[in-house]
Amino acid sequence: MRVTELIAYHVKIPLKKTIRHASFTRNENDSVVICCRLDEGAEGWGEGLPREYVTGETIDSIFAQLRETDWRRALGDRVSGLPDAVRLCEGLRLAGTSAPGKRDCFGNAARCAVEISVLDAICRALGVPLFTVTAVVPETLAIRQQQARVRYSGAWTPSSPPSAFRDRLGCWKLKVFGFHQAKVKVGVDGFDDAVSVGRLRRVMGPATDIRVDANEAWSCNNLEQKLAPLAALSITAVEQPVPHAEVDGLAAIRPRLAVPILLDESLCSLSDGRRAIERGTCDLFNIRLSKCGGFINS
Numbered sequence: 001m002r003v004t005e006l007i008a009y010h011v012k013i014p015l016k017k018t019i020r021h022a023s024f025t026r027n028e029n030d031s032v033v034i035c036c037r038l039d040e041g042a043e044g045w046g047e048g049l050p051r052e053y054v055t056g057e058t059i060d061s062i063f064a065q066l067r068e069t070d071w072r073r074a075l076g077d078r079v080s081g082l083p084d085a086v087r088l089c090e091g092l093r094l095a096g097t098s099a100p101g102k103r104d105c106f107g108n109a110a111r112c113a114v115e116i117s118v119l120d121a122i123c124r125a126l127g128v129p130l131f132t133v134t135a136v137v138p139e140t141l142a143i144r145q146q147q148a149r150v151r152y153s154g155a156w157t158p159s160s161p162p163s164a165f166r167d168r169l170g171c172w173k174l175k176v177f178g179f180h181q182a183k184v185k186v187g188v189d190g191f192d193d194a195v196s197v198g199r200l201r202r203v204m205g206p207a208t209d210i211r212v213d214a215n216e217a218w219s220c221n222n223l224e225q226k227l228a229p230l231a232a233l234s235i236t237a238v239e240q241p242v243p244h245a246e247v248d249g250l251a252a253i254r255p256r257l258a259v260p261i262l263l264d265e266s267l268c269s270l271s272d273g274r275r276a277i278e279r280g281t282c283d284l285f286n287i288r289l290s291k292c293g294g295f296i297n298s
Contacts (some may be wrong), residue, residue: 002076006035008066010031011030012028012031029037030050034116035263042121042125044123046114046116050110057106062107065097068095069094076105081126082133089294105269111294116294158185161192167199175204179204181209184212184213186212187226193212197210198217201233206234211235212238214226216240220242223253236260238260238262240265251280260284261282267285267287267292
């Protein structure tokens, strides 16, 4: 099997409601979708979601990288099975990933879309499901077990303009649909975070796992003050409380916090993870395929 064609699409997906958080406001989802075709006819599909405030990527930067990459060199080797496919994807390097002034995660969304499309195409050609890839990636041992049910976590953002009725309705929807974990966006101008989280806690009850996501809204100077009323509501983690530029400052604050810190925008590459561990800036990692550069990197 050999990759013969990659087709890239810019896909805009309208959202039913506007999503607001401290870093961005979005009413549509901008994705890059890749179709990979093999010489024996199989097609695979992959997606990347560029977020300029996360990896520095935009739709335009992704298409520029795709145009500039030498694909015959990057994906021209013939593969005979999944081990070959994984090795091929492990060596995938897009042009422009070492752009001056960019973090080493620049290009990760583009890489993710290409990698997933290639792995999907090869799995389809072999007649096996995509999760079979985990069997040839040793680091995935902990997540290989098949589960009887898929676990989802609800994401909840207070309504804008503020409406107690709509917020209560949103909380009850999470409860009625049976969510046992929920993430609340906090740090948005004009909203009282303690009121929002408190409302969800009262509806969902004490057994629900509620964490908050600040999307870089706070600073190392005010983090303890911002978290105090939320910690009293038994939140289980705070996600990306400060901007990436301030993340090293969390090392000094973390021992004083009653809430574990989870990195998101500051956890986009292996070097980010190593630095976080060495400097003691967090307790947890948020790992997502697009920002981390695909399944194998993740």
